[in-house]
Amino acid sequence: MSAISAETSAAVAAPAEIPMLIGGEWRAARDVYAVRDPYRTTIVAHAPSSSLAELDAALNAAVAAKSVIAAMPAYERATLLRRAGNLLVERADRIAEIMSRETGKAIKDAKAEIVRSQDTLSLSAEEAVRIEGEHIPLDASAMGAGKICFMLRFPVGVIAGITPFNAPVNLACHKIAPAIAAGNALVLKAPPQSPGVIHELAKIFVDAGTPAGALNVLYGDIVGPALVRDPRVDFVTFTGSPRAGAQIKAASGLRRVALELGGNGVTIVHADANIADAAPVCARNSMRLAGQSCISVQTVYVHRSRYEEFVDLVVAEVRKLKLGDPLDPATDVGTLIDEAAARRVESWIAEATGGGAKVLTGGKRHGAQIEPTVIAGAKPEMKVVCDEVFGPVISLCPYDDVENVFRTVSESRFGLQTGIFTASTALAIRAVRALRTGGVIINGSSTWRTDQLAYGGVKDSGIGREGPRYAIRDMTEERMVLFNY
Missing domain, CATH: 3.40.605.10 (Aldehyde Dehydrogenase; Chain A, domain 1)
Structure with a gap:
């Protein structure tokens, strides 16, 4: 330190x-x-x-x-x-x-x-x-x-x-x-x-x-x-x-x-995406500010053909992040706002693992801090997916049909921002038309905001x-x- x-x-x-x-x-x-x-x-x-x-x-x-x-x-x-x-x-x-x-x-x-x-x-x-x-x-x-x-x-x-x-x-x-x-x-x-x-x-x-x-x-x-x-x-x-x-x-x-x-920070990674670019962006934007951002990357839907590769890259990137004293310039991930917030996030991780999900890295609490956590196998009804975690937790989920993902995002009670990584202009335009959210970020994660933009959401967001x-x-x-x- x-x-x-x-x-x-x-x-x-x-x-x-x-x-x-x-x-x-x-x-x-x-x-x-x-x-x-x-x-x-x-x-x-x-x-x-x-x-x-x-x-x-x-x-x-x-x-x-x-x-x-x-x-x-x-x-x-x-x-x-x-x-x-x-x-x-x-x-x-x-x-x-x-x-x-x-x-x-x-x-x-x-x-x-x-x-x-x-x-x-x-x-x-x-x-x-x-x-x-x-x-x-x-x-x-x-x-x-x-x-x-x-x-x-x-x-x-x-x-x-x-x-x-x-x-x-x-x-x-x-x-x-x-x-x-x-x-x-x-x-x-x-x-x-x-x-x-x-x-x-x-x-x-x-x-x-x-x-x-x-x-x-x-x-x-x-x-x-x-x-x-x-x-x-x-x-x-x-x-x-x-x-x-x-x-x-x-x-x-x-x-x-x-x-x-609030939001639940969905990002989509399609089969034709540049995985080497997408994985570190999603990994770091899920842990930045200890995940305490309403557009923090929380759930990433990855095409099944690229899923294993993407998971390996995300886990490797997350493990590089330093958890520590917030005043230390080397620290990447500080605390949550208080220990009660950390205990809540800890309980949501426990709910996910109790229902069959797997923690690939992190998952432990230290006072008001939660280790940067990557989860695989989370189900749609689990809080780490359907609610707003507001902590350093990312869930990775494979998909086969992107239209089903569009439907899932649009039917969610949240609608702040959604990211999609794809090389297809046609798919990007389809996403813009299909996703009922306040913003769609093409070849970027949900966590993108510059202060002159019109920023906000629909539905419960x-x-x-x-x-x-x-x-x-x-x-x-x-x-x-x-x-x-």
Whole structure:
């Protein structure tokens, strides 16, 4: 194991005291909870457990600020976001270390997330000056002839954002930056497992010049349900589990929502695929972030004629990965978010092996860590196949008829992204037409996302699309203007 620097150890040794951000002021909460490093089990921070009274204050601040942020010219909002991006780069090492301690994410992955987050901010800055309407020609009818009509876009007002722990900085940037770019105020409910990095991000936006009340940040589990029900909220954007997404949808009433939910990460490897390329991509994308990504490769259907070759290559690649201290730069796979999550994944592996599946490598738990695990012979009804594992586990399944695989994927309750490796353009087009998912990745795995794309799913995988351009479209509302001559 690589040595951790004394400077890094000192920087993360003392538990931080994290305040809330309400109306441009940092506020301490009456009640706090301890945040623990899932690898060392030591306390990393004491975070506020925000109250309903503090939620009320945050919403009032957002309502007061919405006209201020809406009145900012687009170029000023873009400049603000660029300043935030520059500050994020300057503070990247500290934020990555906090992320690694709070979530157990390998430090190399934490640093990569900061780079992506800067992209999200710069892309949002570019989109801030591209919000445009359209002209509607009315002379297609006698009633409309001689009239001029166009559509304009305006900010919705107050946005409620709720983000998860698995990519805490970048997913928060995907809520905050488009909201500001579109001229909205935001109340963000931070993930309880990673409050420190959200606090650092909030400081960046304050230091970049965000108007007081345009960004408010709360913590803990109490305020979430009340936030999405509150009539002062005009739009809800959420990333998390399908169960929580369904509750938010039910509570939101007639207000619009964007829900980025779970998936079961299917990738298809056809007989004509380049196995040497496909196997390492699938292997590494199943274990990256310890499998805690909604598009993590979870189940790979491989044509039977290539199955044995593919299995050997995947197992060999997975065995190269280093499980260890998340702060060690040599570590590839850190911890799950906590030991309870690791125990759940361990039980799902046990269910699979109890039903006849075979663990080809890995499978053991060490505290909050699960060894990178490859499973063969899993049945469709097993949780490691039909549900979202959210851990470093990949199941390899042979197939004979690709149409049956298309049907299985499309009939699944999930529909986020599916990858397919094939040399056939005809098959690729057939996959695009047949697979009912939010995205189809040709000659790539399910785990592919760049931050400017429209990202999201169908069915239990969500509603709406993320990506700055698409989030801004959701965070604005159209208004018709008619000149009646």
